[in-house]
Amino acid sequence: MKKMMSLIKACMTDNMSLFKIKKKDKSKKNGKGLTIFLLIIVGLSIYSYANTFLDALIPNHMEHVLFSLFGLLVTILIIIEGVYKAGALIFNCKDDDLLLSLPIRKSTVVFIRILKFYTFEVLYGSLLLIPANIAYATRVSTTSVFYLISVVAIFVLPMIPIAISSIIGVITSATSTKFKNKSIIQIIISMIALVGILYLSFNLQGLIANIGSNAAVINETISKYYYPVGIYSKLYINFDIREFLIFIGINILVFTAMIFVISKVYFKVNSGLKRIQKNNGKKSYKVRCNKPQVALVKKELKKAFNTPVLIINAVLGMVLLVIASVAVAVKFNDILNIPQAQMPFTPEKLNSCIPIILVLLVTFGSLTSSITSSMISLEGKSFTILKSLPVKPFTIIMDKVYTAVFMMMPFVLVSDLIFYIRFKFNIAEIILTLIASILLPFIAELIGILVNLRYPEMRADTDAEVVKQSGSSNISTMIGFLFIIAVTAILMSAVLNGGQSLICLATADVVFLLICVWLLKRAKTKGVERFKNIDV
Amino acid sequence: MIEIKNVTKKYGDNIALKNIYFNVNDGDIFAFIGHNGAGKTTLIKSIVGIHDFDEGEILINGKSIKKNPIECKKEMAFIPDNPELYDNMTAAEFINFMCDMYEIDENTRKVNIEKYAKMFEIENSLNYLIGSFSHGMKQKVALIAALSHNPKVLIMDEPFVGLDPIAVHAVKQVMGEMVKEGKIIFYSTHILDVAEKLCSRVAIIKKGELVKVGSMDEIKGDSSLEKVFLELEN
Incomplete structure (x- = not known):
């Protein structure tokens, strides 16, 4: 046990340094301040999101459904996150040689690997669950049992989704070992799994759209298909110690079983992933x-195409952009047929807003696909090689930005084309939306690289830690979400208040250009300095 | 010529290098000696422009590394002690990438890659991924990549660590050839007997301060370099 605790301490100390904002004394406060500010903004957004749900649920006395929804949300998000990060976090780590040489069991090594994953997901889940619990506690009278369930749930709810995504990660990694291009196979399998999970979660959207009237059905459906969340929600209205223990027990049991199963195949998959094809050495x-x-x-x-976790992370936002564009193109007539009383727009207004909708979709896709936020850390x-080259640092920085934009542009252009063809854009609309479609990926990637240069993590054990769990990638994501919220709020309120769509677009383009120029200047000065x- | 003029480097309150002052002349094989943590790597990284330094100046063939880093870097090649190369590239791709960075024409790089790959006996491994290489093999790839652009100044941090005897011999041979052409070899080492045989000049650093610098004969006299080093350390 003592040995285990020392091991956990050593591994976690190393891992948790990824969350530290590495700043020198002088600007320490600023670095922490930014993180706290972003966390507060995200927390407040989720709090207001939970309150919107409660507005619909409280009149029907179904407020406990909030926990079914948030339990399910945490579960889906962790599975989505985990599908492409689990394999990379568990296998092929830089400290494999050290850990595997120690006199400890394979299951202990697997446990250590998954513990890092689990710790991060607990923090990630709590970012959703804590604001939801606060929203509930401020609107509904609670007892001390409420706080007990809330705290326990934060630690217990991520266990099963982690187990599911870890198993998918293991299957993906194990399958890829049978192929020459392991990275490409991992990317393809992970993408298929992700699209499947997204499809299932999108199917719930219809139910959630009318949450007030569907509350009972939603709760029943969730409880039927995912028992642990059903029992979790039920505990809030009818606390039973036996069910509470079952809730904890099921989660721990599945988690432990998963560790046992993975430890059985760990060596085989790990050595398969490390095996490098050597049959082409003699070719000229x-x-x-x-x-x-x-x-x-x-x-x-x-580098990017050999880092599956980076590609999937980057492509996910872009795939969503294309899916959303197709969905808008296909379903637009249905939206027009919605009774006017339920719509904030007239059909004419909605038609004139289409270019704005495209820009908003590109904003969402670009800002959720920050590739550069881990490109410095991945070095x-x-x-040291980059620093010793006879090339200006700004050139190196911009080449990373160009690479990321180059990876994003095909998806953005496909979305643009779908809109241009389906909605027959005129020349002015094409030019204005195209300008935005070029500027937005640059803004996203310039923000990413600047954040990564400010918060680099050069000593991570795995690529997944850098891409998904580093301070840099999380801060970039939060800045991205704030940007999306701001652009959406400003453009939508401008249109709703009678603004001409083309004028709004032209103004947005000018603002995007100014932001881009400002970010470029920052990259040239602060970026180069950082x-x-x-120092590595 | 490398001119190191009163270079001081601090990490917070900790002084890593204090007033380091010496020159390395054309045609010198210069050994830089010191115990672990003495400041050897810090000075080397300052010379090649990887680290900034707080005071002083470093000139490479008359050009300041602070003011003209790109021009200085074009004349130098650097081999770190632990070559962390790009694992997802093959050896040939990496060497080619480095040649691209130094804008070497196709003919020169072909001739150089062939020459050095043969010398270091890795001509049959050039299409292997670097990720599959041992430390020594990576060191050889780093050496070939460095030599392929015909640097005027070769700076190496512990170049002999991890190399097999044939590669060590090849490195010594390359050093000899470069010196004959009036080029500079500057390297840090712990292998004092090799340094004693190979080097024309030597500097010894202790806790960030230069304690001795001069020709090999001036430094060791009738004694051995190892003895002089140990006496200075005590």
């Missing part, structure tokens, strides 16, 4: 000359 090598900028972009693309110790100061 090719010498091709490239300009430094082109060579750097090629190098970044190669790890090889950052690049020089990163």
